[in-house]
Amino acid sequence: MTASDSPAPAALQSPPHPYYNQATHGPYELADIGDLVTDSGATLRGVQLAYVTHGTLNPDKTNAVLMTTWYSGTSKIMEQIFVGPGRALDPEKYFIVIVNQLSSGLGSSPHNTPAPWDGPNFPQLSIADDVRAQHALLTQKWGLSELALVVGGSMGAQQTYEWAVRYPEMVKRAAPIAGFARNTDHDRFYGESLMQAVKSDPGYAGGRYRDLREVEAGMRRHVGIWAYMGLCPEFYRHQLWKPLGFASAGDFVNGFVAALFLQMDPGDLMCKASKWQRGDVSLQSNGDLKAALGRVTAKVFVMPISTDQFFPVEDCRLEQQLIAGSELRVIESNWGHFGLFAVEPEYTTQIDRHLSELLATEV
Amino acid sequence: MTASDSPAPAALQSPPHPYYNQATHGPYELADIGDLVTDSGATLRGVQLAYVTHGTLNPDKTNAVLMTTWYSGTSKIMEQIFVGPGRALDPEKYFIVIVNQLSSGLGSSPHNTPAPWDGPNFPQLSIADDVRAQHALLTQKWGLSELALVVGGSMGAQQTYEWAVRYPEMVKRAAPIAGFARNTDHDRFYGESLMQAVKSDPGYAGGRYRDLREVEAGMRRHVGIWAYMGLCPEFYRHQLWKPLGFASAGDFVNGFVAALFLQMDPGDLMCKASKWQRGDVSLQSNGDLKAALGRVTAKVFVMPISTDQFFPVEDCRLEQQLIAGSELRVIESNWGHFGLFAVEPEYTTQIDRHLSELLATEV
Numbered sequence: 001m002t003a004s005d006s007p008a009p010a011a012l013q014s015p016p017h018p019y020y021n022q023a024t025h026g027p028y029e030l031a032d033i034g035d036l037v038t039d040s041g042a043t044l045r046g047v048q049l050a051y052v053t054h055g056t057l058n059p060d061k062t063n064a065v066l067m068t069t070w071y072s073g074t075s076k077i078m079e080q081i082f083v084g085p086g087r088a089l090d091p092e093k094y095f096i097v098i099v100n101q102l103s104s105g106l107g108s109s110p111h112n113t114p115a116p117w118d119g120p121n122f123p124q125l126s127i128a129d130d131v132r133a134q135h136a137l138l139t140q141k142w143g144l145s146e147l148a149l150v151v152g153g154s155m156g157a158q159q160t161y162e163w164a165v166r167y168p169e170m171v172k173r174a175a176p177i178a179g180f181a182r183n184t185d186h187d188r189f190y191g192e193s194l195m196q197a198v199k200s201d202p203g204y205a206g207g208r209y210r211d212l213r214e215v216e217a218g219m220r221r222h223v224g225i226w227a228y229m230g231l232c233p234e235f236y237r238h239q240l241w242k243p244l245g246f247a248s249a250g251d252f253v254n255g256f257v258a259a260l261f262l263q264m265d266p267g268d269l270m271c272k273a274s275k276w277q278r279g280d281v282s283l284q285s286n287g288d289l290k291a292a293l294g295r296v297t298a299k300v301f302v303m304p305i306s307t308d309q310f311f312p313v314e315d316c317r318l319e320q321q322l323i324a325g326s327e328l329r330v331i332e333s334n335w336g337h338f339g340l341f342a343v344e345p346e347y348t349t350q351i352d353r354h355l356s357e358l359l360a361t362e363v
Numbered sequence: 364m365t366a367s368d369s370p371a372p373a374a375l376q377s378p379p380h381p382y383y384n385q386a387t388h389g390p391y392e393l394a395d396i397g398d399l400v401t402d403s404g405a406t407l408r409g410v411q412l413a414y415v416t417h418g419t420l421n422p423d424k425t426n427a428v429l430m431t432t433w434y435s436g437t438s439k440i441m442e443q444i445f446v447g448p449g450r451a452l453d454p455e456k457y458f459i460v461i462v463n464q465l466s467s468g469l470g471s472s473p474h475n476t477p478a479p480w481d482g483p484n485f486p487q488l489s490i491a492d493d494v495r496a497q498h499a500l501l502t503q504k505w506g507l508s509e510l511a512l513v514v515g516g517s518m519g520a521q522q523t524y525e526w527a528v529r530y531p532e533m534v535k536r537a538a539p540i541a542g543f544a545r546n547t548d549h550d551r552f553y554g555e556s557l558m559q560a561v562k563s564d565p566g567y568a569g570g571r572y573r574d575l576r577e578v579e580a581g582m583r584r585h586v587g588i589w590a591y592m593g594l595c596p597e598f599y600r601h602q603l604w605k606p607l608g609f610a611s612a613g614d615f616v617n618g619f620v621a622a623l624f625l626q627m628d629p630g631d632l633m634c635k636a637s638k639w640q641r642g643d644v645s646l647q648s649n650g651d652l653k654a655a656l657g658r659v660t661a662k663v664f665v666m667p668i669s670t671d672q673f674f675p676v677e678d679c680r681l682e683q684q685l686i687a688g689s690e691l692r693v694i695e696s697n698w699g700h701f702g703l704f705a706v707e708p709e710y711t712t713q714i715d716r717h718l719s720e721l722l723a724t725e726v
Contacts, residue, residue: 185599185612189590196584202565221559225588227552233675236548249548309672312596 017112019263020105025076028052028106033136042123044113049137050106051075051099054083055091057142064144065089066134067098068152068159070340071272072260074100081342082151088355094148099134101155103271110207110267119267120207127155127279131162135170146170149359150298153177153340154311155272158279161319164296165281171298172363175355177331178305178340181319182280182289187310190229191277197221198266207267215266222269223261227253232307232336240334244343293322300326301358303351305339329354380475382626383468388439391415391469396499405486407476412500413469414438414462417446418454420505427507428452429497430461431515431522433703434635435623438463444705445514451718457511462497464518466634473570473630482630483570490518490642494525498533509533512722513661516540516703517674518635521642524682527659528644534661535726538718540694541668541703544682545643545652550673553592554640560584561629570630578629585632586624590616595670595699603697607706656685663689664721666714668702692717 022028028050036047052075057064067078067089075098083089089096100106102125110122117123138144150163150171157179164174165181180187198204201218209215235241241252261269285291300323304316313330320328331350333339342348385391391413399410415438420427430441430452438461446452452459463469465488473485480486501507513526513534520542527537528544543550561567564581572578598604604615624632648654663686667679676693683691694713696702705711 184596186591186594186596189587189612189616193584193587193591196587197560200563200580200584217563221556221563224552224556224559228549228556228592228673231549233547233549233673233678237678237681249552253552310591310596315596315600318600 017105017265020074020109020112020265025074025106028075028100030107031137031141033133033140036129036133038123038129039126040124042117044108044117044123047102047133048107049099049102049133050104051097051137052079053098054079054089054096055094057095057144061142061144062146062148063094064138064142064147065094065096065149065151066138066147066163067096068130068134068150068156069098069101069104070152070154070156071269071276072264074104074106077341078152078156081340081348082351088352088359089151094359095142097138097142099137101130101159101272101275102133103268103275105265105268109265110271111265122267122271125271125275127158127162127275128166128283130159130275131166134159134163135167144170146172149173149175149355151175151177151355152179154179154337155276155279157311158183158276161281162279164298164300165284165292168295168297171296173358173361174296174298174300175303175358176300177303177351178308178311178337180279180311180315181293182282183277184315186315188277190225190310191273194222194225195270195273195277197225198270204266207270209266212262212266216262219262219266220258223253223258226257226261229309230257230336230338232309232334234307234334235336235338238334289319290322293319294324296323296326299358299361299363301329301354302326303329303331303354305335305337306330306332307334307336307339309336311337380468380628383437383472383475383628388437388469391438391463393470394500394504396496396503399492399496401486401492402489403487405480407471407480407486410465410496411470412462412465412496413467414460414500415442416461417442417452417459418457420458420507424505424507425509425511426457427501427505427510428457428459428512428514429501429510429526430459431493431497431513431519432461432464432467433515433517433519434632434639435627437467437469440704441519444703444711445714451715451722452514457722458505460501460505462500464493464522464635464638465496466631466638468628468631472628473634474628485630485634488634488638490521490525490638491529491646493522493638494529497522497526498530507533510535512536512538512718514538514540514718515542517542517700518639518642520674521546521639524644525642527661527663528647528655531658531660534659536721536724537659537661537663538666538721539663540666540714541671541674541700543642543674543678544656545645546640547678549678551640553588553673554636557585557588558633558636558640560588561633567629570633572629575625575629579625582625582629583621586616586621589620589624592672593620593699593701595672595697597670597697598699598701601697652682653685656682657687659686659689662721662724662726664692664717665689666692666694666717668698668700669693669695670697670699670702672699674700 157176203214302320520539566577
């Protein structure tokens with residue numbers, strides 16, 4: 001893979017997608033990293049990674065931070081939630097690169113890739129494919145050989161773990177937030193159920209739908225599952241939808257959860273869900289998780305969310321205990337996994353405190 | 364409603380259902396309780412309740428125990444799990460009546476009710492409909508005016524709460540296990556998702572399927588949701604499927620969860636899921652839960668399961684605190700809601716200890 005800036009291929013150009021576009025998610029850049037041979041044995045040609053940068057790379061190239069993205073998010077929400085002057089991820093101190101994962105809708109994704117890899121023919125991807133693609137971008141475009149921090153939530157945490165295991169010499173610090181190094185059976189069944197909700201819609205047609213409306217029923221079932229698994233009993237117990245101006249819990253699910261997901265391309269989501277479900281750093285060590293996490297040399301803060309329904313604290317703790325010198329930093333939230341959206345000011349305070357401390361740690 | 368023993372109507376007779384039959388769930392009796400006017404405004408004529416009794420009613424009729432049933436269970440599994448000599452529910456001491464809920468598959472249910480109330484035309488039921496039907500049976504058939512205990516798990520807990528609020532003069536003690544007096548939004552969304560998994564199957568055809576195989580895809584999605592919500596992260600973390608002889612978590616889901624549900628009638632399940640979802644004793648007090656639970660005069664042990672994903676301890680505690688003189692007795696289990704199946708011997712020990720203590724309490 002060789003990274004170069006290039007005009008987007010035809011499929012990434014007009015007409016602009018009503019959701020995956022510069023107006024909604026930009027400004028972002030596209031880099032062509034060349035061919036990507038996937039773990040599943042496909043060759044994606046001219047792979048485009050969508051990314052943004054904040055701040056300036058210092059002369060000795062030691063202040064780069066890589067931020068990864070989650071299932072429902074692009075670089076835009078990561079910027080909004082994590083980056084800013086005076087924040088832990090301060091662009092006046094760090095050169096922050098946020099790379100949108102493959103199939104995020106920005107950059108190479110099923111919905112915008114030309115035949116024969118279009119839509120349902122887009123290859124099955126792995127978290128490792130993303131990390132190798134990101135590695136190509138960072139090393140070739142900026143000549144980076146060191147990352148002060150890799151940080152990401154949920155699927156972004158999976159990529160963070162993959163980075164720390166795959167390129168230990170490069171990753172100085174890592175902060176996986178609300179995610180696993182190796183997926184559990186419990187979470188895998190959850191992911192399978194999310195995928196089945198969409199794929200079972202006759203309108204999905206094996207990914208050959210022509211319009212989002214054709215898959216709306218399946219996408220609403222997908223939303224309906226997020227309603228109780230993405231949030232949590234505490235969220236509804238305390239009616240945390242109320243301060244947001246919703247009239248009822250159902251009003252919140254439609255106005256917040258459905259409003260978010262129904263804009264997205266179902267095929268892009270399915271490709272990501274499949275990656276999520278199979279995320280497993282132990283594949284690098286013949287299934288030996290202890291051996292894989294034993295390779296990590298970064299200083300790691302494992303940061304689960306206290307009420308997460310599918311990345312629960314205890315499972316995160318068991319992984320954390322396999323990483324030398326790591327620390328468990330539980331984020332208290334009543335929003336479940338959706339704590340990630342940082343609607344609560346206390347969430348942001350905790351994230352910043354832990355990331356600041358991690359970044360201040362000598363390694 | 365007047366209770367009388369009567370031959371089953373034609374629809375309850377031959378050919379015997381491959382699952383809902385005396386060989387699988389019996390021996391059980393059928394009682395005709397006459398007409399039931401449902402909360403939804405239908406008149407079900409000649410309603411049949413399927414029940415079993417254990418033990419003998421004492422002369423002053425003070426030793427009757429009512430046991431209710433849950434979503435996936437009939438009186439058979441309740442017997443197996445709860446009743447026996449030397450157990451808390453000892454037939455040598457108590458007259459134990461286990462009544463299968465309406466739509467359980469035994470007794471009046473969508474699949475066996477004649478037109479015009481057949482299948483998808485079967486009325487929407489409420490937990491209160493069940494409790495009024497059970498009240499008719501108990502008062503008319505045995506002249507009961509007192510129940511030493513009402514006990515049930517999950518939907519059986521909903522019925523237990525409904526009994527304690529609706530007929531406080533009759534219920535001396537109550538033990539709702541792993542269930543709510545009023546359903547939460549979180550649990551309601553879970554129930555909705557379970558229903559959508561089945562109803563979205565084109566083979567379900569609005570309940571007009573001719574054969575279970577036509578709805579298998581939807582029923583398997585329903586199973587797929589139970590896999591992570593009925594069980595829990597702890598179950599998979601500790602690989603508790605292993606001692607049962609399964610080769611993997613997936614093998615367990617198919618061999619245990621699917622094996623259970625795929626025998627059942629989808630329409631009967633949907634009718635029950637709808638009841639479950641809307642369970643709410645506060646409907647008796649214009650939506651005032653505190654007022655409704657304030658009517659309870661029974662001694663109540665509220666018994667949530669420690670790892671339950673949709674009837675979590677904290678929500679159960681909040682209800683318990685509204686019941687005068689009640690106690691919270693948490694059942695420790697790593698099986699989540701499916702702790703109810705009593706696969707763990709420690710589960711049974713705890714249940715028996717609490718029920719024995721409750722039954723020994725003077726009221």
